[in-house]
Amino acid sequence: MRGNITRRGKASWRLKFDVNSASGGRETRYVTVRGRRQDAERELTKLIAAQDAGTFIEPDKVSVADYLRAWLDGPHGLAGKTYERYKQLAEQQINPHLGAQSLQKLRPSHVKDWHAKLLASGGKDDQPLSARTVLAAHRVLHRALALAAETEVVSRNVASVIKPPKVEEVEIESLTADQIVTVLAALKGHWLEPIVVLALSSGARRGELRPALGRY
Numbered sequence: 001m002r003g004n005i006t007r008r009g010k011a012s013w014r015l016k017f018d019v020n021s022a023s024g025g026r027e028t029r030y031v032t033v034r035g036r037r038q039d040a041e042r043e044l045t046k047l048i049a050a051q052d053a054g055t056f057i058e059p060d061k062v063s064v065a066d067y068l069r070a071w072l073d074g075p076h077g078l079a080g081k082t083y084e085r086y087k088q089l090a091e092q093q094i095n096p097h098l099g100a101q102s103l104q105k106l107r108p109s110h111v112k113d114w115h116a117k118l119l120a121s122g123g124k125d126d127q128p129l130s131a132r133t134v135l136a137a138h139r140v141l142h143r144a145l146a147l148a149a150e151t152e153v154v155s156r157n158v159a160s161v162i163k164p165p166k167v168e169e170v171e172i173e174s175l176t177a178d179q180i181v182t183v184l185a186a187l188k189g190h191w192l193e194p195i196v197v198l199a200l201s202s203g204a205r206r207g208e209l210r211p212a213l214g215r216y
Contacts, residue, residue, distance in 0.1 A: 002014055002018065002207075003044050004017075013033045013037065015033060017044060018051075020051070023090065063100055064095070065094075067153070068095065072086060073094070085136075086140050089137045093137035096136055098111075101155060103148065106158055108161040108162045109162070117133045118133070183196065184197065
């Protein structure tokens with residue numbers, strides 16, 4: 001028997017299949033899949049194919065880095081810039097510290113220690129990272145683990161147990177009418193004048209002003 005599928009719930013299926021053991025025999029493995037039966041059938045086919053190709057990895061041997069990279073390379077639904085930022089945070093802030101840890105053995109204490117490490121010396125040349133950056137990295141880990149928990153790769157999302165560091169909100173001060181007049185008078189005839197006028201009149205952010213800056 002290569003494998004079979006058993007319904008566990010309304011949208012949950014248990015996959016049962018055989019793998020080659022280290023001793024040369026056969027051992028049975030179980031994997032739970034959520035979704036439709038077709039999803040379970042595709043997953044079982046993929047697992048059996050991986051076993052035949054010798055590329056099957058035991059679930060408890062999947063590291064945090066392995067899972068993050070597979071998640072980011074898969075159908076994650078992230079927009080282009082968001083994907084690039086998530087990938088950067090994964091490779092620079094998560095994997096160097098948690099990447100080697102077994103995904104299934106990741107504990108809340110690991111996440112708590114990771115926060116402390118980043119805040120103390122997680123930046124370039126071991127400089128401290130801001131709470132905002134640590135929060136962003138935490139969100140990446142949380143989102144990846146949420147999928148792992150949903151598909152029962154892990155029993156729970158440990159990143160939801162430990163709260164990320166609190167980010168102090170900075171109040172943005174707007175220029176008064178008199179200040180705006182002073183700024184525009186000082187920039188009269190300067191190449192930056194139209195950019196500043198656009199920024200002040202539209203409230204556009206720096207990233208939104210880059211196309212205009214490129215014309216000068």
